[in-house]
Amino acid sequence: MGAVVVEGLTKDFSGVTVLQHINLDIKEGEFFALLGPSGCGKTTTMRCIAGFEKPTSGRIKLGDQVVNDLAPNERNCGMVFQSYALFPHMNVFDNVAYSLNIKQLRKSNLFKKLGVYTRMFNSKLVKYPKEMKQKVMDVLAYVELTDHAHKLTSELSGGQQQRVALARALVMEPQVLLMDEPLSNLDQKLRHTMRNTIRKMQQDLKITTIFVTHDQEEAMSMADRVAVMKDGQILQIGTPTDLYSNPQSPFIADFVGTSNILPGTFLKHEAGITTVKIGNQEIKSVTKTDQQDVQVIIRPENIKVLEEASITDDNSFEGTIEVATYLGSTVRYEMKVGDYRLIADTIYESGHRILQEGYKVRLGVSPERVLLI
Amino acid sequence: MKRLKKHLTGIGIIKLLLYAFFILFLVIPLVAVFIVSFTNEPINFFGSFISMETMQTTIDQLKHATLDNFKSVFQNTRYLDALLNSLYLSFVVSIVVLLICVPIAYGIARTKLPFKKTISALCTIPLIVPTFISGYAFIIMFGRSGWVTYLYQALGGEGLFIDPYSLTGIAIVQIFFFFPYALWPMVAAFKVSDVSLEEASRNMGAKGWLTFCTVTFPLVIPGMLSTALVIFAVSFSDFGTPIVLAPTDLNLLVVQAYREIAGFYNWGGAAILTLIMIAVAGFVYWVQNFFFKGKNYDSVSGKPKQSKLNQNKLVTVPIAVFSGIVVLVPLLAMLTVFLQSIATTWGKDPLPKGYTLAHYKMIFTSSLGNIQNSIVLALGALVLSIIISVFVSYFVVRQQAVTLDFMTTVPLIVPGIAFGIALIQTFNVAPLQLTGTAAILIIAYSIRRLPYMVRSTVGTMKSIKADIEEAAISLGASTLTAAITIIGPLMIPGIAAGSLLVFITVIKETSISILMAPAEWAPMSLAIFQNILRAEYYSAAAMSIILVVLVLVLQAIANLFTRKQSD
Numbered sequence: 001m002g003a004v005v006v007e008g009l010t011k012d013f014s015g016v017t018v019l020q021h022i023n024l025d026i027k028e029g030e031f032f033a034l035l036g037p038s039g040c041g042k043t044t045t046m047r048c049i050a051g052f053e054k055p056t057s058g059r060i061k062l063g064d065q066v067v068n069d070l071a072p073n074e075r076n077c078g079m080v081f082q083s084y085a086l087f088p089h090m091n092v093f094d095n096v097a098y099s100l101n102i103k104q105l106r107k108s109n110l111f112k113k114l115g116v117y118t119r120m121f122n123s124k125l126v127k128y129p130k131e132m133k134q135k136v137m138d139v140l141a142y143v144e145l146t147d148h149a150h151k152l153t154s155e156l157s158g159g160q161q162q163r164v165a166l167a168r169a170l171v172m173e174p175q176v177l178l179m180d181e182p183l184s185n186l187d188q189k190l191r192h193t194m195r196n197t198i199r200k201m202q203q204d205l206k207i208t209t210i211f212v213t214h215d216q217e218e219a220m221s222m223a224d225r226v227a228v229m230k231d232g233q234i235l236q237i238g239t240p241t242d243l244y245s246n247p248q249s250p251f252i253a254d255f256v257g258t259s260n261i262l263p264g265t266f267l268k269h270e271a272g273i274t275t276v277k278i279g280n281q282e283i284k285s286v287t288k289t290d291q292q293d294v295q296v297i298i299r300p301e302n303i304k305v306l307e308e309a310s311i312t313d314d315n316s317f318e319g320t321i322e323v324a325t326y327l328g329s330t331v332r333y334e335m336k337v338g339d340y341r342l343i344a345d346t347i348y349e350s351g352h353r354i355l356q357e358g359y360k361v362r363l364g365v366s367p368e369r370v371l372l373i
Numbered sequence: 374m375k376r377l378k379k380h381l382t383g384i385g386i387i388k389l390l391l392y393a394f395f396i397l398f399l400v401i402p403l404v405a406v407f408i409v410s411f412t413n414e415p416i417n418f419f420g421s422f423i424s425m426e427t428m429q430t431t432i433d434q435l436k437h438a439t440l441d442n443f444k445s446v447f448q449n450t451r452y453l454d455a456l457l458n459s460l461y462l463s464f465v466v467s468i469v470v471l472l473i474c475v476p477i478a479y480g481i482a483r484t485k486l487p488f489k490k491t492i493s494a495l496c497t498i499p500l501i502v503p504t505f506i507s508g509y510a511f512i513i514m515f516g517r518s519g520w521v522t523y524l525y526q527a528l529g530g531e532g533l534f535i536d537p538y539s540l541t542g543i544a545i546v547q548i549f550f551f552f553p554y555a556l557w558p559m560v561a562a563f564k565v566s567d568v569s570l571e572e573a574s575r576n577m578g579a580k581g582w583l584t585f586c587t588v589t590f591p592l593v594i595p596g597m598l599s600t601a602l603v604i605f606a607v608s609f610s611d612f613g614t615p616i617v618l619a620p621t622d623l624n625l626l627v628v629q630a631y632r633e634i635a636g637f638y639n640w641g642g643a644a645i646l647t648l649i650m651i652a653v654a655g656f657v658y659w660v661q662n663f664f665f666k667g668k669n670y671d672s673v674s675g676k677p678k679q680s681k682l683n684q685n686k687l688v689t690v691p692i693a694v695f696s697g698i699v700v701l702v703p704l705l706a707m708l709t710v711f712l713q714s715i716a717t718t719w720g721k722d723p724l725p726k727g728y729t730l731a732h733y734k735m736i737f738t739s740s741l742g743n744i745q746n747s748i749v750l751a752l753g754a755l756v757l758s759i760i761i762s763v764f765v766s767y768f769v770v771r772q773q774a775v776t777l778d779f780m781t782t783v784p785l786i787v788p789g790i791a792f793g794i795a796l797i798q799t800f801n802v803a804p805l806q807l808t809g810t811a812a813i814l815i816i817a818y819s820i821r822r823l824p825y826m827v828r829s830t831v832g833t834m835k836s837i838k839a840d841i842e843e844a845a846i847s848l849g850a851s852t853l854t855a856a857i858t859i860i861g862p863l864m865i866p867g868i869a870a871g872s873l874l875v876f877i878t879v880i881k882e883t884s885i886s887i888l889m890a891p892a893e894w895a896p897m898s899l900a901i902f903q904n905i906l907r908a909e910y911y912s913a914a915a916m917s918i919i920l921v922v923l924v925l926v927l928q929a930i931a932n933l934f935t936r937k938q939s940d
Contacts, residue, residue, distance in 0.1 A: 050847055052843055052846075052847075071382075071846075071851070072843075072846050072847060073846045073847070073848075073849050073850055073851050073852075074849075076849075077847060078847070078848075079843075079844065079847040081840045081843070081844055082840075083838065083840055085838070085840040085841045085843065085844035086841075086844075087841060087844070087845070087859055088841075088863065089862045089863055098845065098848050098850075098858075099848035099849050101858075102848060102849040102850045102854065103849060105854065106849075117857065117858070120858045121858070121862060168844075168848065169847075169848075172848060172849065178847075
């Protein structure tokens with residue numbers, strides 16, 4: 001039984017289908033990423049789970065409850081917004097305490113309700129109960145914001161605002177934590193730190209988390225499983241390593257990491273080795289295929305670049321270097337092979353020289369590293 | 374049924390209530406006026422729903438519907454005259470206002486005008502003064518025993534310099550007290566029009582005045598025409614000046630409509646006049662929107678640059694003198710009212726015989742109630758319009774409620790006297806007999822001033838992003854709770870800005886007060902009006918001064934607020 005189950009979710013916006021039959025089964029305590037380019041429907045999927053959009057058809061289950069008809073405020077989904085959506089007229093403490101106030105509001109009689117409302121307008125007028133205060137301070141301590149509790153949110157840095165948004169969602173002990181591109185407003189360096197912070201927090205609290213992002217690096221480095229979306233459909237769901245080494249479509253091969261994608265035609269299949277023709281070259285692969293036209297996918301790091309003709313691999317070609325880019329630990333070569341261009345990443349060892357433009361080289365790829373789709 | 378239940382959340386109920394409010398107090402009254410213009414007698418709209426008998430009567434009335442009233446517009450010379458006179462008055466006023474404003478606006482925007490600050494400050498005086506007080510001020514200046522008349526006769530003139538009780542008198546009052554409505558938009562137009570175009574003209578050899586006539590002036594023409602239409606509408610629906618100054622033989626639409634209702638109880642006649650007023654005002658509003666929306670001053674601008682101010686004394690000094698004379702008239706009018714309010718007696722002399730504070734004392738002992746009424750009614754209208762406009766702007770911005778948006782702009786085109794007549798007709802009889810209560814008065818005030826408030830709150834609402842509200846909802850708040858705890862507090866600046874405007878305009882309000890206020894709820898404006906009718910000029914003057922001071926104080930508070938915000 002999954003913590004979040006989405007069955008056949010379809011969403012139309014005035015006749016335009018933005019989600020087509022989405023199926024998800026997210027496990028308890030899993031960190032699940034929805035990855036895709038902008039406009040692919042990942043945010044809409046999340047907003048359907050949160051209840052801000054009504055599905056045109058399909059079912060959404062949280063735990064064992066079907067929530068299709070449940071208002072968003074009754075779903076107990078903690079949400080972290082791309083813009084953080086902190087309440088600008090409240091300080092950090094009041095922001096975090098908001099959901100606790102609401103909970104109290106629901107339980108109280110009219111007189112107490114007035115007290116809670118007053119506190120939400122100005123927390124100086126009506127005091128927080130002790131246990132509520134403790135709970136907020138605990139969460140603030142967890143995100144290392146204890147010292148900032150009484151600052152206005154506008155006085156905080158981007159990273160601190162992000163942590164307030166996180167704390168505000170966590171304090172309600174949500175059944176699912178939903179995060180919509182939470183890192184996109186941070187600078188490069190902070191983004192890396194926050195990735196670790198969020199991942200660690202998720203591991204500590206074992207909280208089921210759905211994370212929406214367009215950044216494949218973010219999704220791959222944080223999530224237990226990733227669903228790659230395009231044009232309102234899910235293309236593939238898998239662990240990051242699975243997606244990387246076994247992409248089921250050229251789009252994923254290209255979107256998740258970098259790939260050389262070449263069109264080929266099937267020649268023969270013998271003794272577990274498939275031979276495919278690309279232009280006037282032949283290439284061998286261990287992938288089985290029954291298609292006539294295939295896409296040949298080779299990751300750049302799986303191509304060996306050698307100066308001499310000492311290749312022992314089954315696949316070896318001749319190429320000419322067009323561009324060489326030095327990237328610190330690696331060197332990226334863009335080469336012309338026949339009518340095609342290939343990218344190869346090689347490890348740079350100090351003392352080695354970088355091959356220059358126009359240099360003739362031999363390339364080798366082992367058949368295990370050649371993928372046919 | 375299930376669908377209905379789904380919509381009956383807290384916020385859904387409020388939306389229904391809003392629609393109910395607008396239908397009850399805006400749509401039905403206007404529709405009723407339309408029907409009455411055929412039936413010639415008031416129909417009991419609400420009674421028809423609860424009593425078969427009333428329903429039968431209403432149906433009978435509808436069966437006897439005639440087009441007589443519509444024919445009478447063209448046959449009854451009273452009505453036709455009223456329409457033509459009103460149109461003529463508004464046309465003359467808007468043309469003259471334009472002619473007056475062009476040099477002053479140019480002076481303020483583009484020249485080193487001597488005493489520019491003083492002149493600008495004095496230009497706001499007319500905006501503070503309710504028009505019936507201006508009209509009354511003209512009576513005590515230009516009337517038979519006015520000091521202007523004294524001076525005129527002392528200089529050898531015969532009779533009156535200008536008869537205040539005439540179309541000319543009304544036009545003059547409106548011109549001198551409405552010109553600021555046109556002045557400030559025109560100043561803005563002169564300020565933003567691209568100075569580099571003028572420099573180009575000069576560069577090609579055109580002299581200063583030639584540049585003005587061929588480049589500067591043509592560039593602000595769209596802005597000017599648009600403001601002329603505004604003045605036309607303001608003059609057309611103005612009730613204060615005509616009701617005080619129009620002689621019995623002068624028919625104007627607003628006055629005629631008032632007389633039909635208050636004098637003859639001629640419901641059909643009042644209804645047809647109301648329809649005409651709404652039609653004309655609506656047409657002007659439509660033309661203004663259709664032709665000039667978004668095409669005004671910004672269309673003629675490149676980048677607004679710091680313009681070089683014209684320092685030519687031959688230009689600035691005449692403009693300063695001219696502006697001085699224009700702003701001096703309203704100032705003298707108010708000074709005259711002030712002198713009258715502290716005069717023992719003031720006959721046909723340049724100055725009063727003696728001075729006293731007795732009139733003020735009398736007001737504070739015997740007419741304190743009117744001041745209280747004004748404040749209570751204005752506060753009531755304020756609270757009502759805040760509540761309505763906050764929710765209206767929520768629905769307009771978040772749920773694209775086009776109908777609500779439209780309904781809040783309708784009061785803009787319905788002249789006060791027309792709206793008053795519509796309300797009286799609709800709520801005159803049981804079961805919903807509200808005419809003569811404070812409640813209908815407050816409702817009328819707030820609906821009339823709602824456009825100001827809604828404009829202000831919609832602006833603020835647009836600046837509050839939708840995800841802030843969604844954040845509150847995801848944290849467990851219902852839409853209503855989110856509105857109360859998040860949206861509400863964030864809207865306070867917008868509410869504050871609109872509030873003072875509503876409060877001030879309600880205190881100044883004339884047409885609704887005179888037409889609808891019952892004796893026990895008489896606000897200051899009605900008290901002053903009645904004093905003028907009874908020729909109790911001294912207490913009218915004192916009360917007018919109190920009203921103007923009250924408005925001034927509120928205006929000062931408003932300025933303080935807006936300055937704080939912009940800091």
